[in-house]
Amino acid sequence: MENVKSKKVKSRSNQTANARWDMIWSNALVIIVTLLWLVPVIWVVLRAFGKYDGQGYVSQTFFPTEYSMKNFVDLFTYKSLRSNPLPDFVQWLLNTFIIAIVNTILTTFFTILTAYVLSRFRFGGRKLMMNIALILGMFPGFMAMIAVYLILNMLNMINSIWSLLIYYVAGAGLGFFTAKGYFDTIGKELDEAAMLDGASKAKIFFKIFLPLAKPIIIYTALLAFMAPWSDYILAGLVLSGNNQTVAVGLYNWMDVSNVNQFFGMFCAAAVIVAIPTVTLYISLQKFFISGISAGAVKG
Amino acid sequence: MEKEQSKKKFELKESPSRSSFYNFIARFALPFQRFKDSFLDASLYRKITQILNLFLAGIGSILIGEVEIGLGLFAAYGALGFLFVYVINQLATGFITLSVGDAIVVLVIVGFGFLAVWYASFKKHTKDNLFKNRGEPLNGSFIASFFIKLAKSIAGFIRDYNKLDKESDAKHKIFLRVSWFVMGLPLFFMNRILNGFVMLGLQLLYIFYMIYRGASDLVGLFTLHQDGVFSNATLVTGIISVIITIAFIALYIINIRTVYKAVDEENRSISGPGFKNEVKSLANDKFYISGLIVPVLGALVFTIIPLTFMILVAFTNYSGKSGTGGVIPNPIADTYLGWTGFDTFKRLFADPQNLRDMLTVFSWTMIWAILATFTCYFGGLLLAMLLNKKSIKGKVVYRSLLVISMALPQFVSLLVMKTLFADNGAVNTMLYKWGIIQWMQQVGWISDLDAFVKFWSTPALAKTLIIIINMWVGVPYYMLLLSGLLINIPGSYYEAARIEGASKWKQFSKITFPYILHMTTPALITSFVSNINNFNVIWFLTGNADGVADDTDILITWLYKITMKGVNDYNLGAAIGIVMFIISASVSLIVYQRSSSYKDEEAFR
Numbered sequence: 001m002e003n004v005k006s007k008k009v010k011s012r013s014n015q016t017a018n019a020r021w022d023m024i025w026s027n028a029l030v031i032i033v034t035l036l037w038l039v040p041v042i043w044v045v046l047r048a049f050g051k052y053d054g055q056g057y058v059s060q061t062f063f064p065t066e067y068s069m070k071n072f073v074d075l076f077t078y079k080s081l082r083s084n085p086l087p088d089f090v091q092w093l094l095n096t097f098i099i100a101i102v103n104t105i106l107t108t109f110f111t112i113l114t115a116y117v118l119s120r121f122r123f124g125g126r127k128l129m130m131n132i133a134l135i136l137g138m139f140p141g142f143m144a145m146i147a148v149y150l151i152l153n154m155l156n157m158i159n160s161i162w163s164l165l166i167y168y169v170a171g172a173g174l175g176f177f178t179a180k181g182y183f184d185t186i187g188k189e190l191d192e193a194a195m196l197d198g199a200s201k202a203k204i205f206f207k208i209f210l211p212l213a214k215p216i217i218i219y220t221a222l223l224a225f226m227a228p229w230s231d232y233i234l235a236g237l238v239l240s241g242n243n244q245t246v247a248v249g250l251y252n253w254m255d256v257s258n259v260n261q262f263f264g265m266f267c268a269a270a271v272i273v274a275i276p277t278v279t280l281y282i283s284l285q286k287f288f289i290s291g292i293s294a295g296a297v298k299g
Numbered sequence: 300m301e302k303e304q305s306k307k308k309f310e311l312k313e314s315p316s317r318s319s320f321y322n323f324i325a326r327f328a329l330p331f332q333r334f335k336d337s338f339l340d341a342s343l344y345r346k347i348t349q350i351l352n353l354f355l356a357g358i359g360s361i362l363i364g365e366v367e368i369g370l371g372l373f374a375a376y377g378a379l380g381f382l383f384v385y386v387i388n389q390l391a392t393g394f395i396t397l398s399v400g401d402a403i404v405v406l407v408i409v410g411f412g413f414l415a416v417w418y419a420s421f422k423k424h425t426k427d428n429l430f431k432n433r434g435e436p437l438n439g440s441f442i443a444s445f446f447i448k449l450a451k452s453i454a455g456f457i458r459d460y461n462k463l464d465k466e467s468d469a470k471h472k473i474f475l476r477v478s479w480f481v482m483g484l485p486l487f488f489m490n491r492i493l494n495g496f497v498m499l500g501l502q503l504l505y506i507f508y509m510i511y512r513g514a515s516d517l518v519g520l521f522t523l524h525q526d527g528v529f530s531n532a533t534l535v536t537g538i539i540s541v542i543i544t545i546a547f548i549a550l551y552i553i554n555i556r557t558v559y560k561a562v563d564e565e566n567r568s569i570s571g572p573g574f575k576n577e578v579k580s581l582a583n584d585k586f587y588i589s590g591l592i593v594p595v596l597g598a599l600v601f602t603i604i605p606l607t608f609m610i611l612v613a614f615t616n617y618s619g620k621s622g623t624g625g626v627i628p629n630p631i632a633d634t635y636l637g638w639t640g641f642d643t644f645k646r647l648f649a650d651p652q653n654l655r656d657m658l659t660v661f662s663w664t665m666i667w668a669i670l671a672t673f674t675c676y677f678g679g680l681l682l683a684m685l686l687n688k689k690s691i692k693g694k695v696v697y698r699s700l701l702v703i704s705m706a707l708p709q710f711v712s713l714l715v716m717k718t719l720f721a722d723n724g725a726v727n728t729m730l731y732k733w734g735i736i737q738w739m740q741q742v743g744w745i746s747d748l749d750a751f752v753k754f755w756s757t758p759a760l761a762k763t764l765i766i767i768i769n770m771w772v773g774v775p776y777y778m779l780l781l782s783g784l785l786i787n788i789p790g791s792y793y794e795a796a797r798i799e800g801a802s803k804w805k806q807f808s809k810i811t812f813p814y815i816l817h818m819t820t821p822a823l824i825t826s827f828v829s830n831i832n833n834f835n836v837i838w839f840l841t842g843n844a845d846g847v848a849d850d851t852d853i854l855i856t857w858l859y860k861i862t863m864k865g866v867n868d869y870n871l872g873a874a875i876g877i878v879m880f881i882i883s884a885s886v887s888l889i890v891y892q893r894s895s896s897y898k899d900e901e902a903f904r
Contacts, residue, residue, distance in 0.1 A: 023690035030691055033682065034700050037771065041703055043725065044715050057718035059725050060732075114594045121587040129595075136602055138884045140832055140855050143876040144605030146612075146862070146869065150535050151600065170601035173594020202582035205590075229708040230835065237863070247710045251839075254714050263718075270711045274703075281706030282699045289783045292776070 048072070048271045052264025071268035078265065084242050089269055091242055092249040095161050099228040099245065103168045107224040110172035112217060115179035116205050120191065133174050149237055163238050164245070168227060175220075182216045182294040183209070218284055219291025229277060246273055330422040337428035345428055356420035363427060366440040372420040375885075379413040385648075386658065395655040404662035456556075463563055471562045478558035482551060489561045490571025493578060498554050505547045516540035523615065523636045530628035530636035531617065538607050542599065612873040613643050619867030627867060643870040647878075656848040656857070657875065663762070664853040667837075668830040674770050676823060679777020680815065684807075686778070687785050698779070705775040713839035716768050720754040727751040755841055758850035765851060769836050780822070781815060788814050828883045834859065854879050 043062070048071055050064025075089050084091065118130060148167060149158070157163035186209075194204045210217070228235075228245060236248045244252075250269055253262035281288065338349055345363060352359025357373030360366075383406065389395045390402060397405070427437055464475055474485035483498025505513075519525045520537025561571060572580065581589045616639045618625025623646065626634050647653050682701070686694055704712060719725050730736045731750060739745050745752060755761050792810050801809070834855050841851040846865020848857045854875060862872035 019690070022688075026685060026688050026690055027692075030685055030697055033685075034697050037701055037704055037775075040712065040715055040719060040771075041707070043719070044711075056723075057721060057725065058723045058728065060728060062725075062729075110594050110597075113590050117587045117590040123587055129591075132603075133598070135884065136598070136606065138828070139606050139609070139880050140858065140876050143609045143858065143862075143873065144602070146531070147535055147605035147608035148601060150532055150608075151604065154532070154535075167601050170597030173591070173598050174602060200579075200583040201586040202589075205586070226708070230710055232710060232838075233834070233859070233863075247708065251710055251714065254718070259718075266714075270707075270715065273711060274707050277708060278703055278706040281702050285699065285702060285779070289779050292780045293783050 044267050044270050047264070048267035054260060054264075056260045056263050071264040072272075075265045075268045075272070080242060088242055088249065089246075089265070089272075092244050092246045093272070095239075095243065096228050096245045096247075099161055099165055099168075100225050102165055103228060104221045104225045106165075106169045107172040107175075107227075108217060108221045110169065111175050111220050111224075112179055112210070112213060113205070114173045115176040115183055116209055118176060119180045119183035120201070133176070136174060145234060145237055148234065152238060158238060159240050159243055161239070161243070161245075164228065164231070164235060167234060168224075172224075178291065178294055179213070179216045179220060182213065185294075186212060215287045215290040216294060218287035219294075222280060222284055222288060222291075225280065226277060229273065330418075330425045333429060334421075334425050337425045337432060340432040341428050345431065349424060349428060352420060352424045356417045359424045360420065360427065363424075363431070363437070364439050365423070365427060365437060367442055368423065369420075372416055372423070375416045376413065376420065379409055379416060383409045383413055389651075389654065395651045395658070397655060397658055401659045401662040404666060405658045408662075408665055456559075460559060463559060463566070467562060467566060471565065474558060474562055478555060482554040483557075485558050486561060486571075489565055490573050491557075491561060491577065492574045494557060498550070498557070501547075501550055505543065508543065512536070513540045513543065517544070523638065527630045529630060530626075534611060534615075534636070535604065535608055538604050538611070542604065609873050609876055612869055613877055614638055614640060615870055616642070617869045617873075618871065619869070620861075620871070623868070623871075625868070625870065639870075643874045647871060647874050653871070657878075659850075660848050660852055660854055660857050663850070664831060667762075667765070667853055668827050668833075670766050671769050671773070671830045671833065671836075672823060672827045674766060675773035675777050675826075676819075678770050678774040680781050680812075682774060682778045683782035683785055684811070687782055698782075701775045701778060704771055705773075709772065709835045710839055712772065713768070713836060716771070717755070717840050720764060722749075722751045722753060722755075726754070761841060761851050765836065765840055768840065769833075772836065780819070784815055784818055785811070831855075831879070831883055 046062070046064055047059065049067050049069070050071075051066040051068040052071055075087075077087055078089065079086075080088050086094070118126065152158055152163045152167070155163075155166075157166065190208060190212075191204055194208055199207065228247075230247060231245070232247045232251060235245045236251075239245065239248065246269070250266055250273075252258065253266050253269075259266075334349075338346060341349065348359035348362040351362070355373065356376040357369045357371070360369030360372065362369075386402075386405060386409065390397060430437060460475075464472060467475065474488070477485050481499065482502040483495040483500075486492070486495030486498065515525065516533075516536040517540045519528075519533040520541065523530045523533055525533045564571070615636045616623075616625045617628070617636050619627045626636055628634055628636050647657060685691070686697060691697070721727070727736070727750075730752065736745070736750060736752070739752070740747055753760070754764055788811065793806060796806050796810060831853070832855050833853070837851060837853050837856045838859065841849065842856060842860075843849070844860070844864040846860050848860070852860065858872050858875050858879070861868040861875075
């Protein structure tokens with residue numbers, strides 16, 4: 001087999017040389033780019049598993065001189081106050097996880113529901129609602145944080161992780177654009193057939209649309225899950241003391257006054273935090289692509 | 300038509316065989332070519348409007364009845380023109396000092412905006428006049444036609460209502476009267492118990508609310524003074540009372556109409572659905588009510604009320620910065636807010652420090668948004684094309700590895716990047732070890748006192764780094780998006796091109812790129828707008844609590860600094876927020892109007 005191929009190719013040796021050259025440089029380029037992308041990640045992982053010398057982020061060598069698990073042990077035992085029920089990081093992680101999971105369920109549900117209703121129903125004020133949602137999206141959101149704080153204060157929810165959750169879920173309805181675009185492409189015949197069989201609109205939503213919308217649901221859920229991990233502004237405003245999310249807690253660790261004490265633990269924490277998010281992204285890549293294409297590409 | 304074209308041989312014409320640049324110019328020049336026709340055939344009045352419109356863009360449109368668009372164009376034209384002259388004047392008198400680059404960027408953007416508005420107005424007015432010359436009607440004023448339509452439908456409803464009232468028997472006449480005062484009560488007697496119950500309940504709730512606190516809240520919105528209550532809370536409760544009242548008025552109108560409909564149906568001997576069916580319809584043809592109630596309430600409480608608050612704050616003296624005459628409300632110290640009209644905007648534009656800060660920050664925001672969008676887009680495109688090559692094995696592995704930078708929570712990856720490039724961070728340490736720092740000291744690029752490159756405190760270097768790091772975060776996103784699209788380009792295009800002997804570059808510039816660009820223009824614009832508001836990248840990399848606009852600050856981080864960190868200059872922050880909204884809204888509006896997916900929602904069905 002090999003022989004036949006090479007003979008055939010020989011007659012066009014110039015072209016094969018070109019193709020081989022092309023293959024070599026493109027593969028090399030991809031490898032270089034990927035490495036470049038991974039260097040910071042590898043650096044953090046190495047710092048996490050290296051022995052921390054108390055020098056902040058100053059590192060003399062790329063590879064640590066000595067490996068140890070001490071950073072992780074510290075991370076899971078350090079308490080800023082003796083009276084804290086849980087180690088700081090564990091508390092933050094727990095808070096963020098609870099928010100992320102409940103937020104994923106509720107926000108996804110309401111976003112998809114809003115998208116379905118706006119895609120399938122025609123009622124007075126519908127266009128107006130969509131335009132308002134569009135305009136609201138153009139305001140720099142956190143400018144409103146003072147008022148959000150005051151409202152949460154009136155509801156007596158300051159310094160509770162549920163206040164963050166309420167805020168996230170309340171905004172769920174406004175993020176319907178991507179999912180609505182996706183639903184608009186699903187033919188109406190499906191609804192009509194189901195309606196002839198006597199299904200109610202609610203039933204159509206739960207029994208037909210939810211299963212059909214799997215890619216967009218997973219995409220919405222993924223974004224909803226990620227939101228609390230990166231939200232810094234509201235979490236920093238509403239939560240205080242030890243009752244934090246990872247974003248705010250770790251940001252404070254990296255403050256100039258704290259960094260020497262906490263840098264090793266920060267790197268260990270970064271590794272721990274990255275595990276769920278990176279796993280999710282890589283395993284759900286396919287759905288993520290279909291989500292961003294549905295949302296971003298409108299001909 | 301034929302004649303016209305033969306008459307004007309110089310006329311530029313779009314054609315598929317020409318280059319896209321030529322066609323672009325042709326499209327651009329079209330209004331100028333048409334102007335002569337539109338002018339010569341117009342009536343004297345419209346001739347005058349056309350001449351006026353050349354100097355005062357938008358006025359012509361107002362005069363021929365396109366009121367809102369004309370007003371909008373005229374306002375934009377006036378505002379941009381004023382800003383242009385004002386900035387030049389302030390610069391010339393030395394009132395503010397900007398770096399040359401910032402001054403150029405600001406003047407170019409404002410000047411370009413000014414010309415663009417003029418061109419848009421010219422184009423529209425020329426087109427309108429051509430329509431009028433042909434005797435075709437224009438859209439006219441939207442608001443006027445809306446009110447005319449509204450008035451007509453109200454008059455029609457009143458007519459129908461009176462007719463129904465005459466036709467009804469005594470019992471139903473009473474029903475109609477009762478609904479004016481007690482919402483929903485008559486529905487109980489017409490087999491619509493649920494509907495009646497909701498209406499009556501909401502009316503009772505509203506009355507109870509108004510007595511309990513609504514009325515005083517409403518007054519508080521105007522006085523901003525309720526003894527013992529923080530003024531900012533008074534502002535929020537005032538907004539809530541206004542929104543509740545508006546909702547109540549809407550409900551009242553719905554109530555009148557529902558009772559009317561019910562009576563009408565009874566007269567035609569159709570009986571109400573009954574409680575059971577009412578509940579059932581909430582899951583069926585009224586499913587939109589049950590489905591939207593939570594999202595709408597959520598948006599109302601946590602988005603609309605806060606944003607209204609923010610807009611209103613710009614017109615108060617809510618500020619903790621000394622020397623601004625501002626106030627932080629505190630009932631114990633007997634300080635309350637007050638309305639100050641446009642004073643904050645005056646402070647933003649007339650105070651040299653604020654104006655200078657805003658212009659420099661604005662200039663960098665625009666440069667940042669443009670560069671961030673395009674570097675990520677083209678980086679992603681190149682990477683996607685590279686990864687799409689047949690000769691590359693293990694695509695999934697590469698793709699997954701590249702996605703890591705996107706999957707990491709941003710505060711982790713960005714804080715790590717910040718430390719990597721810190722003064723004594725890893726990069727500087729490596730550079731020192733390799734002797735590059737020493738070499739730079741010899742050449743004189745860095746002073747002998749520093750043993751490091753000041754990545755974050757040298758503005759130009761910091762800005763470059765921010766763009767590069769943003770690429771690290773953003774390129775994989777576009778890589779994923781575009782590689783999906785690249786696969787979808789029909790292979791026959793390339794085959795045809797290869798047969799014609801088109802080079803690789805030709806294939807890219809004539810097939811791949813136009814196709815991709817066409818598909819992703821909306822995404823590009825949304826990403827441009829979201830980059831204007833990209834808080835995380837700037838803040839996590841260079842944020843600090845000094846409360847002053849730094850070189851790397853974009854509008855949103857500057858805003859964050861002067862409100863949340865350092866000085867609590869809330870009203871100035873709100874004013875900047877409004878300016879930002881106007882910028883992003885005008886960009887988005889243009890785009891959404893043109894995006895066909897918004898126009899033809901039903902196109903796919």
